[in-house]
Amino acid sequence: MITLTAEHILLIPKDHPEKLFTYDNYVKESRLLLKIWHPDHSIHPQSHAVTIHVLELIKSAKYKISNNTWTNNAILEFRANDTTYRLHYKKHHKFELGDMYISDTKIIYVVDIKYKKLFYNAVNNLGHVKYADDHMKLQFQPCIPKSSTVYTTDNNLILLINKTRDMLLLQDVIDHFNGKLDVKHTAWVVSRLYNISAFLEYNKLVHNAISPMTVFISPVCHTVCLYGGWWYSRKNDEKLLGVPGNLINMFPKDVISKKLADSKVDRLLLKGTAIAALGDETMVGSKLLTSKNIPAGLINWLRQPSTTKASTEYKDWSSILVKYLGPRTFTKLDLSVDDIYK
Amino acid sequence: MGGTSRWVADDWDKYATTTRTKTTDKIFTSRKMHADLDPKTINIRESRDSDINPESTPIITAVDVTGSMGMIATYFVQHGLGNFFTEILNRKPITDPHLMVMGIGDVNYDDAPLQVSQFECDLTIADQLEKIYVEHGGGNNNSESYDLAAYFAAYHTSIDSFEKRGKKGYLFTIGDEMPPSGTSKILLEQFTVDTPQTDADFKTTLEAAEKMYNVYHIIIAEGNYAKTYLDKVKAAWTELLGQNAVVLKDYTTLSELMVSLIEINEGRAVDDVIGSWSGTTAIAISSAVKDLTTKPTSSSTDVILFD
Numbered sequence: 320m321i322t323l324t325a326e327h328i329l330l331i332p333k334d335h336p337e338k339l340f341t342y343d344n345y346v347k348e349s350r351l352l353l354k355i356w357h358p359d360h361s362i363h364p365q366s367h368a369v370t371i372h373v374l375e376l377i378k379s380a381k382y383k384i385s386n387n388t389w390t391n392n393a394i395l396e397f398r399a400n401d402t403t404y405r406l407h408y409k410k411h412h413k414f415e416l417g418d419m420y421i422s423d424t425k426i427i428y429v430v431d432i433k434y435k436k437l438f439y440n441a442v443n444n445l446g447h448v449k450y451a452d453d454h455m456k457l458q459f460q461p462c463i464p465k466s467s468t469v470y471t472t473d474n475n476l477i478l479l480i481n482k483t484r485d486m487l488l489l490q491d492v493i494d495h496f497n498g499k500l501d502v503k504h505t506a507w508v509v510s511r512l513y514n515i516s517a518f519l520e521y522n523k524l525v526h527n528a529i530s531p532m533t534v535f536i537s538p539v540c541h542t543v544c545l546y547g548g549w550w551y552s553r554k555n556d557e558k559l560l561g562v563p564g565n566l567i568n569m570f571p572k573d574v575i576s577k578k579l580a581d582s583k584v585d586r587l588l589l590k591g592t593a594i595a596a597l598g599d600e601t602m603v604g605s606k607l608l609t610s611k612n613i614p615a616g617l618i619n620w621l622r623q624p625s626t627t628k629a630s631t632e633y634k635d636w637s638s639i640l641v642k643y644l645g646p647r648t649f650t651k652l653d654l655s656v657d658d659i660y661k
Numbered sequence: 662m663g664g665t666s667r668w669v670a671d672d673w674d675k676y677a678t679t680t681r682t683k684t685t686d687k688i689f690t691s692r693k694m695h696a697d698l699d700p701k702t703i704n705i706r707e708s709r710d711s712d713i714n715p716e717s718t719p720i721i722t723a724v725d726v727t728g729s730m731g732m733i734a735t736y737f738v739q740h741g742l743g744n745f746f747t748e749i750l751n752r753k754p755i756t757d758p759h760l761m762v763m764g765i766g767d768v769n770y771d772d773a774p775l776q777v778s779q780f781e782c783d784l785t786i787a788d789q790l791e792k793i794y795v796e797h798g799g800g801n802n803n804s805e806s807y808d809l810a811a812y813f814a815a816y817h818t819s820i821d822s823f824e825k826r827g828k829k830g831y832l833f834t835i836g837d838e839m840p841p842s843g844t845s846k847i848l849l850e851q852f853t854v855d856t857p858q859t860d861a862d863f864k865t866t867l868e869a870a871e872k873m874y875n876v877y878h879i880i881i882a883e884g885n886y887a888k889t890y891l892d893k894v895k896a897a898w899t900e901l902l903g904q905n906a907v908v909l910k911d912y913t914t915l916s917e918l919m920v921s922l923i924e925i926n927e928g929r930a931v932d933d934v935i936g937s938w939s940g941t942t943a944i945a946i947s948s949a950v951k952d953l954t955t956k957p958t959s960s961s962t963d964v965i966l967f968d
Contacts, residue, residue, distance in 0.1 A: 564963040
């Protein structure tokens, strides 16, 4: 910290105090910096600007700590079963049912108790996932939440899902790359999602919420997991409990009017997730029409409706990939966990 | 891409004074598909925000130009465009309208089953409308290719209203016949820039269009086919579009009906909308929209729960 130059400090955005201070020692650290950079002590031509900037960062740090939104080493504290739990997390997102916190080894969903039915629907469906054999279990068990713990507080229901450190929320990865992933990286995410979609079809389950906010990816292993959004999952043709408002535009009208689960929804959302990863967060794909880096035929295919089985569509996708991107190769995604969750 | 100027009422008045003295054949002088409107050469039509139209709202009016429906295109260049822009700008149910016109024929029989203008917000749209080849075609089937309008809107338009603000545009298809079942991939390849892998059935094409547009079909009761089979036509369109399929008994109030449908969709009470018109216009609009309900608004971040 002492060795930071004025340029380094001034480049830190005012709303990112985590990039300058540590959570536990920010008071001590800020005092030290002010002592070094205050114009009374420093003759550096930018000392005044640096001091003002550090003061802004202190203000932002105080706000984030008091609001529990420190994204580096914040702590989620809650009381359940007469015990106080403190969990460190690195990233926080709001979602339609409450809050999501991401730590190195866990995803913590804090759901408003008024959505109890959706919450226990997720827990129940996750507890009844079936595998045809050990091979299928080996392949797919890591792709869905396997070890989850439930807590109940006065106002919330809390679901803890275990994950490995390398697993990153797809939306965080997209944000890191300024809103768009390279088509070659999107391709492997889509291929893995089709595998998961076929597995869900085997279970006669419809997830109903596949999106960049529910999908996690490992750039290191090229693996994809569907950890979030299970609140809306239903058996095929079972009555829907609800759908996330931000995805309703992607649901076919007949599904909404009949309120019955239909597996084609998962494939539509899968394609929408691919479109979002490529740079169109609306999931519709019209924004990509002007893209020069994505083959038009590939965009067109992703925008077409899904009507067939997951396995059939996966075969189509595989041929589309070869047609527009050439033979499959492993393309390293230059991204580390620390780039995303500092 | 158009849409970087504004509608000027005086310009329209001068223009309409001339066109109102002409017959359909004198106005629409194209005798084949005009190159500017040919979807075989158009990958994308854009409706973009600009300094002068900072919050654009795209509106597509797809007009059946077959057989008995040629009068609709004539109506637009003589009266309809002026009425539409005057009312939409006065009533302001939406911001900064960008209008696109399409000509609809029959993909199985016609040379120009789909013709597509740019999105425009001034009198340029009239010039483009005049380029439409009024083929007076159609076939012996009982439908026209209204689905091509939805197909083009879904896959070949890019609109700032939706992409930047999550606000849908409007697509009106207008005609007197039954909805088609869809269009084969061979014909799509023949008339668009696409090489689709599968045929496009109308229902799924509509679903794709509805992601970016509020889609309506206006059945012209005065058309030859609808005169005989109105109930059947209404039932078929209602099955596809629900209350967004409406019957218009007086086509000279078409613009007022489009404005009314937009107002209702944007939240104005149906009775208020009907009450805002007078004379024969009020009668025609009332007949078309009286059974509609104003849609509830919801936040896109909410969860939608089912009972």
